[in-house]
Amino acid sequence: MKLSLIQKPIHFLLLLSGICCLMLVWRLISSESLQYSFMAWNLFLAWVPLLIMLFIQNYEPVYVNKYVVIAVGLAFWLLFLPNAPYIITDLMHLRYRKGYTLWYDCLMVFSFASVGMYTGLYSMLLAHKLVNRLFGPSFGWTLILGSLGLSGFGIYLGRFSRWNSWDLFLQPHHLFMDILRQAFNPAALKLSVAFALVMVLFYFVFLSFIQLAKHESAS
Structure with missing residues (x-):
């Protein structure tokens, strides 16, 4: 039996995101508190790299060379990519909770983190396919593995140094100075590598399920 939602991943991700938002609305209403309202913003940020890739994928060149748009788009995609897996670190907020809630x-929080990760993985798949088609498999894997390594470091900067993606434009000097400091911080490097390895694992599992789905649909 074919699952039509799998053939339309955007619709599937929208459905999952909607369910997460309904869970959040119920939590806010029942608790009469805005404590977890930031989860909606974090989920929106997780969608940004996917929206960027969808724009690149459907871009029709008019006045600007297509390769320029792709290069700039991939740069912005990489800048916002850490926001997708970053939601996993929101699990830390659970340590303050007690009782039945x-x-x-x-x-x-697990649902938000899962959808954020799936959204990021799908954007990576689109980027991977695009670069494979234009520049070959070797460059494609270099882009993906490199982006995962940088995203691991980006997650650390977001969680522990509290930087945002747009701070590259708002506070570039302070951001670069902190990047230099953290690049020689053993704890930062260990956590960045850990984040990156987890994302590599998730991406390979994601690819495996895609191959399995293709095999099942073909049989």
């Missing part, structure tokens, strides 16, 4: 909060 802990279990609902666990399910809600």
